[in-house]
Amino acid sequence: xxxxxxxxxxxxxxxxxxxxxxxxxxELKELNNELKVVNKKLEESExxxxxxISNITNEIINPFTSIIGLSKAILSVDKENWKKxxxxxxxxxxxxxxxxxxLRNIFVAAKIEAGDIYPEILRVDVQNLLxxxxxxxxxxxxxxxxxxxxxxxxxxGNNQLATFKTDPEKLKLIIANLLSNAINFSFEGGVIExxxxxxxxxxxxxxxxxxxxxxxxxxxxxxxxFKRVDSGINSLNRGHGLGLSINKAIIDMLNGYxxxxxxxxxxxxxxxxxxxxxxPIEGFATDANEMFFDSDSEVF
Amino acid sequence: MxxxxxxxxxxxxxxxxxxxxxxxxxxxxxxxxxxYDPKTKRGGINHYMLPLWNGQxxxxxxxxxxxxxxxxxxxxxxxxSKADLQAKVFGGGEVIETNIANFQIGxxxxxxxxxxxxxxxxxxxxxxxxxxxxxxxxxxxxxxxxRQKYIQKxxxxxx
Numbered sequence: 001x002x003x004x005x006x007x008x009x010x011x012x013x014x015x016x017x018x019x020x021x022x023x024x025x026x027e028l029k030e031l032n033n034e035l036k037v038v039n040k041k042l043e044e045s046e047x048x049x050x051x052x053i054s055n056i057t058n059e060i061i062n063p064f065t066s067i068i069g070l071s072k073a074i075l076s077v078d079k080e081n082w083k084k085x086x087x088x089x090x091x092x093x094x095x096x097x098x099x100x101x102x103l104r105n106i107f108v109a110a111k112i113e114a115g116d117i118y119p120e121i122l123r124v125d126v127q128n129l130l131x132x133x134x135x136x137x138x139x140x141x142x143x144x145x146x147x148x149x150x151x152x153x154x155x156x157g158n159n160q161l162a163t164f165k166t167d168p169e170k171l172k173l174i175i176a177n178l179l180s181n182a183i184n185f186s187f188e189g190g191v192i193e194x195x196x197x198x199x200x201x202x203x204x205x206x207x208x209x210x211x212x213x214x215x216x217x218x219x220x221x222x223x224x225x226f227k228r229v230d231s232g233i234n235s236l237n238r239g240h241g242l243g244l245s246i247n248k249a250i251i252d253m254l255n256g257y258x259x260x261x262x263x264x265x266x267x268x269x270x271x272x273x274x275x276x277x278x279x280p281i282e283g284f285a286t287d288a289n290e291m292f293f294d295s296d297s298e299v300f
Numbered sequence: 301m302x303x304x305x306x307x308x309x310x311x312x313x314x315x316x317x318x319x320x321x322x323x324x325x326x327x328x329x330x331x332x333x334x335x336y337d338p339k340t341k342r343g344g345i346n347h348y349m350l351p352l353w354n355g356q357x358x359x360x361x362x363x364x365x366x367x368x369x370x371x372x373x374x375x376x377x378x379x380x381s382k383a384d385l386q387a388k389v390f391g392g393g394e395v396i397e398t399n400i401a402n403f404q405i406g407x408x409x410x411x412x413x414x415x416x417x418x419x420x421x422x423x424x425x426x427x428x429x430x431x432x433x434x435x436x437x438x439x440x441x442x443x444x445x446x447r448q449k450y451i452q453k454x455x456x457x458x459x
Contacts (some may be wrong), residue, residue, distance in 0.1 A: 046358070047370075050313070115358050118349075120311070177437040293438050293447045300388050300426035 049114065064100040068093060075139075094139055101176060105242045108173060112249045119167040119254060121277045126161045126196055126203060127152055129168055133175045134194070137183065145189045153197035160198045165277045170250045177243035178207040178270050185268070186211035201276040202256075210267035219260055223248040247272075304440070309347050312362035316344025316409040326451070327391030328434045329406035331364065331374040331413050334388040335422070336444030337370055339348035343379070343441035346371045351408040364412040372420060388426040388446050389413050390437050406430060 005013070072091035075086060111117040134148055141148065152161060182192045186209045195206040214222060222244050250257050256274035309315050309325035309332070316335075325332055325347050346367040353363035361367035375385060392410035410429050417424055423452040426446065428435065434451035 050361070116360055116362075117313075120314075209360070293436075293449060297438075297447040297449050298428070300390075300427065300448060 017239050050116070060103055061100065064096055064103070067096040068100065071096065087242045088140060096144065097136070097139070101180065104173060105177070105246055108246050108250070109242050112246065117250075117253065119277065120169065121165055122168055123163045124168045124171065126164050126171075126198075128162075130175060130194065130196060130205075131174060133172055133179060136176070137179055139254055140180075140183050144183060145185065145188060146183060147191050149191060150192045151193070151195040153195070158179070160201075161196070164198065164203055166203065166274060167254060167277070170254065171274070173274060174247050174250055175205065175207070177247050181243060181270075182209035182211070182268075185209060185213075198276075202273050203276070204271060204273045206269060208267065208269040211267045213264045214260070214262040214268050215264045219262060222260070223258075308346075309345060311347050311349050312360060312367075314344065314346035314361050314367055314371050314374065316342070316371065316378055317441065318342065318378060319346045320440070322435070323441060325438045325439075326434065326436050327393070328395040329391070329393060329409060331389065331391040331406075331409040331429075332437060332439075333368055333371060333413055333417070334390070334439050334444070334446055335375050335385050336388070336441075337375060338386065339384050340443065341381050341442050342375070342378050343439065343444050344371050344375050345439050345441075348409065350405065351412040351424055356457065364409055365416065368413065368416045372422075382420060382422070385422045386425045386444065387422045388444070389416050389417070390428050390430045390446065390448065391435055393431050393433055393435065395432065395434055 071089045072224070074089045075093065078084070108117065130150065134150065179194075186192065190210050193206070193208040195208075196205055224245060248258060251272055251274065254274050254277070256272060259271040259273075260268060261271075262268035304320055304322045307315055307317075307321045307323045309323050311325075311330055315321070315323055323345050324359075327347070330347055330349050332345055332347045334343060334345045346361055348364045348367035349362050351364045353359050353366050359366050361370050370386070372382065376382065389410070392406040392413075394404060394406045407430070411417070414424070428448055436449045436451060438447045440446075
């Protein structure tokens, strides 16, 4: 058909196509501009979110740290007329401790959600770390008249437990979540057994309680987000159902795995296995944070 | 004398504010770029862990190329023009000894800072880079002054 087109017709057709192209190009430009605006908004909201998380982390966790510290200090004052004050302070401490713990979990969950979480590897003294977590639950344990049996089975010869390379803050949170669950789902006067060992550069920590236990069906869902098993003993429970899902996410990040053994009514035993990290050590433990600038500091 | 506000800068974060602040941070193989504008007397700082964002996942200021661009944007938003900015660059030590080329994160972090600041024509007026030790730095945002201390090895190994 095109052979029959006259030169004039051809020119008209080309002009028409040219106009069409110009029009689509204009449309494309407009769309592009819209996209730019949307992109800018997204960037802004991302910055806002990052800002929000770092802000809130400082502004909420720091006060709690001092509340916990102060109330703990008052608790060790030993005078008879202080009994009432002490019982109140004990309550404040316990509540603040719980809030602090839950908030940490929520922040970590938010970071996991945003994909903004990464291991911060240090050399960790595992025994020290476990003891400090247990120590932080001292009042919770006392409240329920519970005891902890703590077993260490490191290769004492090379002292691997004292220099294990992993992320101490994440490990603390994992243990705190397991311990908190074990306490919450135990009966008064119960015992929790904690066992830590390192074999072939894999750190394995068991936390066993003799509480209400978890049925086989429920064992499948406890690592899912926000799910909490309805156990019937309401007064025993608190929490947001984030703990175990967070644990799973963090342990995955550290290339480890978590196992559960349990039977309804016979308590539960969680085992975590975390291989020693091969990542470069980034950042430093608290010593460096406590360094002060003095006349020896270099000035730029 | 008025007490300055303190800010502890976490890895993968950045900080810039109208108000004068003392910003502290600790660097291993990470790099911190401090930008200062002598005209507005305002400064900002980042702390990135890895050189380049690979285009996947969140474009977080964990990565040097993102963190430097964002910091420049933030300074401009605070009223600076790019031509007035001066840079001081710190960190990028090889804290752990390794011979594997891929692992030399410190070096790669340094390179990206020098490259990007060069592209933006921002002069580097001071730097303390590389080496085998970690650094603790303190940045005064209203004067642009940076104080630095090296972190000795035994401090690292004691924990």
